[in-house]
Amino acid sequence: MxxxxxxxxxxxxxxxxxxxxxxxxxxxxxxxxxxxxxxxxxxLGLTGRPEQIVEDDGRTIPEADDPLVMLGKHLFFSKSLGGDFTSSCASCHHPLLGGADALTLPVGVEAMDPDLLGPGRVQLSTAIGYDGGPNVPRNSPTTFNIVLYKQSLFWDGRVQRHTDGGIFTPDSAGPTVSDPNAGPTLAAAQARFPVTSEDEMKSHSFETGSTRAVLRGHLGARIGRYGMGAGEIPDDWLPLFRAAFASPLGTSQELIHYDTIALALAAYQESQFFAANAWNRFATGIPGALTAQQKRGALLFLRDPAYGGAGCVSCHSGDFFTDEEFHILAFPQIGRGKGDLNGQGSPTQDWGRARVTGAPTDRFKFRTPTLLNVELTAPYGHSGAYDSLADAVRHHLDPVGMNAIYNWTQADPGTQVFDLILNTQEATQALISARAAGASRLPQGVSLTSAELADLLAFLQALTDPRLRDPAFLEPWIARNGAEFSDSQLLDARFSQ
Ligand code: HEC
Ligand code: HEC
Incomplete structure (x- = not known):
């Protein structure tokens, strides 16, 4: 030091x-x-080696050809983990879509065409709860580089590392109690939940009214073809589990249950470490790695407003470009919402972090997202309200002004915007109050010329790992049926654009 x-x-x-x-x-x-x-x-202590974060945390980044990662890849792409066989993890987190889904808000179960991803993915009008728009209330974050998170996962951090080393999850018995079944890493803990969400994967028809434990038990039995899941799928997953857990003689009952499924899903996602970008090359000492414009943008990003910067680094800090803390940004609130009543009786509100802590001052706080590869993961913000990176950045500079002129036609067709104005006003008011109380780190009064904004965007583009533009590079992370293993429920993704 x-x-x-x-x-x-x-x-x-x-x-x-x-x-x-x-x-x-x-x-x-x-x-x-x-x-x-x-x-x-x-x-600022930047190293240009984000993998250092994982090493310092005593973990390792798994290799793509590790048998556990291979198993996880097939599970990640299998609609067998969807209660009604209509969605898989990859439906909302596809490597060819930057580890996300290219939608304002996701469409999970009962899509009109379950294998169509990205724009054009809509729900069947006969689906339970169909309202003409996406059925999931928050924007799908990328799974790329989640191995770098040390504190929490989800926009509201509801899967969170405890100081005692355990992990808090929605299954925890209380706000200060670790979940004994969370597994070793945040990614393993997180992987227990998408399958339990009716709209993402469970569906309204599978294990209705069951506990999460029963539901997960059923999915494990389905993949292992034993007990209550016997006969639900024709696919033989056992060889993949035997290889992954180095147990050549293990039986399905021994090797295949939701805990092992979660470990494999986690290892696959943790292998998605993609940070070979121009910025990191520059930070490790190669001056020519950035263009002059990107360098000017970097100065704006890293400098405090008192020294002519935009102060981005106060929240998007470190080599992972996030402090993993929760802040009120008052991004426009669109979509179905999380059901948080805002005094006017609207269930379309989303109180963010306050849903986890119950603290009114945590309302509208969301976890700072990483900015690695951000160029590839539009739309932006917890509700996917902004289609363009430029507008997501402009919002930071003038949240009140941007909300006043927000154009909801940039959201995907059908996105629920009934309560947009009321809900967004409430979030904006929360930001104004936090600022008045000195409780906001969002700089005020930073105004950039259009040339400076272009510089800042050029810097954000320097955070893109160029290998991600090459489908051949990503092929090892995409599940395909082959001679060794074939999945009748493989998500065989198609993209309209
Ligand atoms: C219908 C779309 C959908 C499906 C299917 C889905 N997810 Fe997600 N995923 C999301 C959304 C939306 C969020 C953010 C939710 C929130 O923060 O409240 C998310 C968050 C995550 C995160 C946290 C990322 C971060 O930055 O904190 C991980 C990891 C993840 N999902 C992995 C998975 C896995 C593994 C599966 C399959 C078992 C899966 N997802 C299935 C939409 C989906
Ligand atoms: C006060 C903390 C804070 C500061 C300062 C800050 N951000 Fe953010 N940023 C966030 C949070 C929190 C979000 C998510 C907000 C939401 O979804 O509601 C976010 C979202 C973003 C997004 C969208 C990312 C995505 O994946 O959806 C971009 C891009 C971004 N910030 C860039 C910047 C830039 C550029 C600056 C400097 C001008 C900056 N941020 C300053 C906290 C901050």
């Missing part, structure tokens, strides 16, 4: 010296920007 400080002061002195020297040439100026960035990188 001391060494870092000394180094950064030395660099700062060089930077100041360069400025005072009044050098005017373009080359000199770019050297100045480089030095200023180096100083910030040191000051």
């Amino acid at each position: 001391r060494l870092l400080f000394t180094l950064s002061s030395a660099l700062l002195a060089v930077v100041l010296g360069a400025c005072l020297g009044g050098s005017s040439g373009a080359k000199d100026h770019s050297q100045e920007v480089d030095l200023q960035l180096r100083a910030l990188i040191l000051q």
Whole structure:
């Protein structure tokens, strides 16, 4: 720490010296920007090696060809984990869609065409609860790089690491009690829940009224073809489980249950570490890795508003670009909502973090999302309200003004917007109150020229791992039927665009 400080002061002195020297040439100026960035990188403790976060946490990133990851891949793509066989994890988290679904809000069970992903995916009009729009109330986040989260998963952090080392989940017996079945990692704990959500995967017809434990038991028995699940699928998963758990003689009853399924789903997602981007190359010491524009954008991103920056790094901090904390941003509230009544009797509201903690001051707080590969995961925000990255950024600079002119036609057709104005006003008011109370870290009064906004966006693009643009690179993370294993319920994704 001391060494870092000394180094950064030395660099700062060089930077100041360069400025005072009044050098005017373009080359000199770019050297100045480089030095200023180096100083910030040191000051902020950035390494350009996000994998360090996992290593420091005592975990490892699994390889794509690990048998546990291979099993997880097939499970992730199998509609056999959907109660009524109409959705899989990949339906909303497809590698070719940046690990998400390219929709404002997701359509889970009973899609008109279950294998159609992205724009055009709509629910059957005969589905239970059909209201003409998407049936899931929050935007689907990417599964890429979730191995880097140390504190919590979900927009509201309802799967969360406890200080005692355990993990809190919606199954926990109380707000301070770890879930004994959560498994070893946040990803394993999280993987226990999508299958229990009626709208995402469970459906309204499967195990109606059962406990989550019974439901998971049924799914394990289905995949293992024993007990209550016998005969539901023709596929033989046992060899994959035997390989994954290095147990060549293990039986289905021994090896196949929801705990092992969750471990495999977690390992597959944890292998999706994609951060070979230009920014990280620059941060590890390669000056030519960024364009001049990206460097200007980086300065805006990393600098405090008091020094002419946009202050993004106060929340999107570290090599993973998130503090994993919860903040009120007052993004427009659209969609079905989470059922939080906002005094006017509207169930379409979403109180975010307050749903987990019960604290009124946590209303409308959401976890800071990572910005790695953010360019590839439109639409943006917890409700997918913004179609463009530029508008998502503009919202930060002027939330009140942006909400006043929000154009809901950018949301996918059918998205529920009945209570948009009322619900968004309530969130905006919460932000205004938090600011008045000095309880918001969102900088106020930062205004960027259009050239500066373009610089900032260019920087965000430097966080894209270019390999993700190449379907051949992603092929190892996509399940296919083959000679070794064939799944009758494989999601064979098609994309309209
Ligand atoms: C119908 C769409 C849908 C399906 C199917 C689905 N998810 Fe998700 N997933 C979401 C949404 C929406 C969220 C955010 C929910 C929230 O935060 O309240 C999410 C959140 C997550 C997260 C947390 C990411 C983060 O940044 O915190 C992970 C991990 C994840 N899902 C994995 C899975 C796995 C594993 C499966 C299958 C067992 C699955 N999902 C099935 C839509 C879906
Ligand atoms: C006060 C903390 C904070 C600051 C400062 C901040 N952000 Fe955010 N950012 C968030 C939170 C929280 C969200 C999610 C809000 C939501 O969904 O309701 C978010 C969302 C985003 C998104 C959308 C990501 C996605 O996957 O949907 C982008 C892009 C983004 N921020 C960029 C920036 C930039 C650029 C800056 C600097 C101008 C910045 N942020 C400053 C907390 C912050």
